[in-house]
Amino acid sequence: MSLLVWNVCDSETNPLPFTVSESDSDDLLESFGSSRNLSTINYVTVETWKSLRIPQTKSKSIAPDLSRLPSMHLDIVLEILGHLHPLMLVQVSRASQSFRHLLRSPITDSTWRKSLLVDAQLPCCPPQISGRRWTKLLFGRHICDDCGLPGTSPDYTICRRVCASCMDPKYVREFNLMVHKTLHAGPKSSDAEDNDSDIASPYETLDCHMVSHAVHRFFESRMAVALENRHRAEQCEAWASTVIRESRPEYWVKLKKVTVGVMNRLIAEGFDSDDVYEIQYSLRDCDVLWRKPRLTSKLWHQARPYILPQLLTMQTQRLEYQRNWRIRTRKQAILAAVILTLSTPVTGLPHCYHPPPRVIEVFPPIAQLMSEESDEPISREDPALIAALADGAQFLDAWCMEMQMLLVSVLPAATAKRPDIRLLDRATSVFQVQKPGDLATFWTAFGWDEVRTYLHWCSKQPPSYLGSHEMVTFEAGGAATVAAIAELLGLDPDTTTAAQLDAVDARFMCKTCLGVRRQALPWRECVLHDVEKSGTLTALHSVPSWTILSHLATADVRQREEPADYSSIANWACMLCHHHFRRPGTQLHDQMQNHIRDYHGIEHPAEGQHLISFVGTEHLQRRRHVTLVVGGEHPMRYRCNRCAEDQPEVVKFFSLRGIRLHLIYNHFVESPGEEDWTEDDLILT
Template identity: 25%
Template sequence: MSENAFRQNCGSEALIDYYGPSLPFLFLDPAEICQLNGIYLPLRKYDALFRGNYLASHVSCRLRQEAASHRPRFTDLGAIFSLPLELILEIFEHLHPIDLYNLTRSSKSIRALLLAANCAPVWKAVFQRHPDVSASPPGVSLPKWVSMLFGPSTCDKCGHPEAMIDFAFLKRLCNSCRDVHGVRQPRFRSYLNVNNKSVYEEDFRDLVRVSYRYDAMVYPSARGYHGPQLYFREEVEERERQIRRFMAAIDANEPKAAQKYQEFKTETAVFVSESMKCARTCDAQCGMIYHGIQQRQSELTQQWKRQLMSLGHNHDDITRSQEDIHLTLLELRITRLTKKTFKRSWPAIQRALAPVTGKRLVRERRIRMEQRRLRVKALYQAYQRSLDPTDWQYVPDVGRIYGIRTIFTWISSELEDDLLVEAMRDDVPLYVERYGAYGRRQLSRIFAEQHPLLDLDKDPLQVAAAVFECPLHLPINDKSVRCTALIGLEDASLHFDCVVPKNSDLKAEDFDPEIKFAYSLAGFKTMEHLLGLLGLDPYTTLANDLETLDARFLCMVPDCRQFSGSDKGRFAMTLKECVSHAARYLDHPPQSFEPLSEEATESVIWQEAACSLSHFSKFCWSCKHCAEHFVCPVPRDDAITHVKESHSVADPVENTDFFYTRWKNNQQRTPYYLPLDPPMTYRCSQCFEAGNPRLWDLERLKAHLHDK
């Protein structure tokens, strides 16, 4: 950034004068700082085919192809220079401009000969014989023009190797130098205003050449001439000085100063117009060559794709790695597909294909494994359907079936279905049996440790005294679900998945001390106390019979944490919910639970029946005679209707013709709260005789009787 530009952007002369001496790089451009510190940008930005002067490479390649078709060919050209000078110059007239350029670089004597004034007709004749080469712009000699066209693509300012000639400025500028020595379109007006406000006129742009290139190696297309514009800083400053002198002469009233100024603008505008016309022609020619190289490389990539497919490579792999193959061919400068180039580039092509092929194989393996898992799942569901419907909820999840050694081997391999059928017939029933035996043996061991002297005629895991806790669903850690204490074998069987090891070779005798059920002493004491209030014994009462007890209890602990902040009262709990509550809150003794009166219990049960069940509790009924409801259990009424219509059972019986499907931690009903200090309530005698035991307060009872 120049000092004047910085002063304009900053807007405070005092600030600049104060901080300027302490900032040594204040007025330096990034490129100048890099140059002072020896920091150079990467030399190679483009692929190998575009790094040099691709215009000269294209012309030379075309001339070599034309020369190869000419016969005979003379390899000893030294005899030509023994001829008279007139004949030598006449021979030179038949050469291409790039040949003359190469001759000027061959030796000093030939260079002096070709650059002499008497060789000007030779240069004109050469350009006339090759109209495909663009004519030189105004003010540029033909030898200099040839050097611009076919010379090395090195920056005129810093020597960077990637800088094609800019036909607007007739300079080779790399991307860094374009920013340093150019003025962008948005800064053009401000730049002129900073230097001399009187210089800027509406037609000043017609007096300077403009470049539409966005890169040092790429030329604009027809659409590119509507993009960002770049002006050459030195030319802008030179025009500024020239116009300033004309303005000074006009202000001094010098003779014909205004006329000379108008002639200057006219001549300069014509020069700029002709230069830009030539620049557009050359830009179009170089742009076609650039895109032609890209097109040939794309065609070469397509040839490689066809060659790879003929060798048996996967079409999707080749398509996904097409860009990598293209870049590999560019890096190796491969322009043709021959046996030699194939052998040279084959290792690099294989490296480009390897990651894509590996990802495809992984993806195909994952899809194949998923398809095989679905196959195993379908067969496992067919096996489950063959079991007693009441056992569906206690068999292991299908994820454990995937882990059986033989089935896992089949899923992970490409073996035939015979192995799967054999494994499903032999290994799955054996694993299901071991799965249940492991959980039952662990429960029996834990119960025997707590009651070593107990001798029951019944299965000890079926009685109400068998109160357990799941290690992954401890009541003390789970505050969101009420029924988390596991009472009896059926409740605990739903949590076998939490304690049974993932090892498919497990045995019932194995025991993992880290993950196991725990016996709930607090739950057992509460169970013993509440059953005692009902006149029952926990060692003789079956766990399944607890669901049929029409008894409700309240926790009378002051400020019970389960009901904190609730103004509805206390939750009327079943016996199983009281056991879970005691296991969750260990500071609540068994004596803190009080049973409701017979009238209050009947009213609560009626209120609970009137409340809607949760979705999971409503759709939990299945037929016990068939597998109709294996996938989707239905409401109780639908299950009864199915048994009547499909199995011709006139009066279906629960647990005989249809049954309730248990779920882990299932919230079966909507909580019903009783106030601790209820007002006086009444019962409608007419409704009670009809089987409605609801209790009313006095005002609602009056309205109810009025409706009657």
């Protein structure tokens, strides 16, 4: 807002910054009339008039007789009119020509000023402007005082409504009336910035040179006037904002009612309800619907040109999104069908393996099928999909061979000239596969059969994700543990395979871990134990040190071990459909079984045939380890001979105190002796 102020030295001859006399503005009272241009409506006037008229319309009292008012003395009439609200004075001026001429005469200025004091919330009229002009500034239509441009807001600092085009020439011509660079405020438009230095120079001179006290007093007085103008402008703007804000809840309720009517009409005309509900918030920005109590046919036809373009745009966006969604769903269905077709269960493990989606997408028949911009749904029985998968087995074999070559190259015993993929069958071929989303954790896998189950998650990695990107690395510490275990069993570490160690099915105990109770682990768990412990701060497990359990102790551990439970891990998928393949393997075992029973009618689903497990990002649940009490005062190394005779396949060890109580209470032996039990060393070497 500009900082134009009137000349305080000659306020009588120049009362306003824009010199306009009262006789030049015959439309002061006419500016309160109605207009079809919505931008000229002063809603502050509308709300103020409502607050004045609604209480009167609800009142049941008889309106007073004002017929004697014209016959009264002028001073009495002016005194009576001074107690009316300014908007009431405007209505009185429209009653007759006599009242019109009276209220336009200069003698009624005090009457207009007194009327502004009726409402304590109204901003006070400044002394440099007439009460009638101040009333017009507060309640008049939003049109420029000079050119009549609609939509011109009042400028309470200069006490006029002036548009930018009318402001600029007067802004420059009357620069001597401005206080520039003493208060921060911008011009009405950028055109006045060209004369910035000319306007500022007189005031900069006052700051830089010695001048008289009179000039300084003049400068200070102009500063005081500018501050007073700005303070009054802030009060006026706060008053106008308060009037509008207090009326807003009422109009929001009406707008919501009108908006619901518009939405119902659009749905009745056949538009999609989703599109209509999407634009319900943008309907609030439609000026045609604002401040309307209800939706009439006339209002509907007025608002229709504003609403239909938004609705058609939303309809186009929805149709485009739905088509893109159908295309993505089709591609996901193709990818899911390929994964289900190429998935192969791993022997001895509950999960399967398949090529990464990145590899599947570059398979030429599948790539051609997925490149089609068709949004038609596709099923696993589609002829085009069946034809594309005709060479799927050969493609899978080629991919497996490529991965095996890359894995062999990671092994330290491999040669670059003639890589031998048989090295992957060795038990010492231990790898670490990086987990997705966590660069610091790895899966530990043994040989090709286990590593390939973890490769499918590398769907967005470059082709060379083996070796160079360190996503699959050789685990030297795990290989050393396998070699130590093979030597305990009397096998050659360089030729022993994982299948041979599985066939022996021995149990081992860590020598490095101290304590009375120790875990009895199979050979794979021994490797995981050393790998996990080697990452700690202590270096106790840097060199593998293991001992093998006796045959009886091994039998005891085997029968107490619980099988690994994968049912609580969300990594299961249906082999009969691609319903769950947006995110493969995200269902629990029980959920997938219920799906197969409900949708496919199979009462007893079989793993590997009807449902299959995919390795997910969760850490696979390992079975609970069995512990043996091998030390302390009461080591559990005694087996009951009577139980061994009755049930030789059951092996159970007791402590010395426990075996005696067992014989007394279970076999009714009065004096148990050494001939009633057998002591086992538990540990062979």
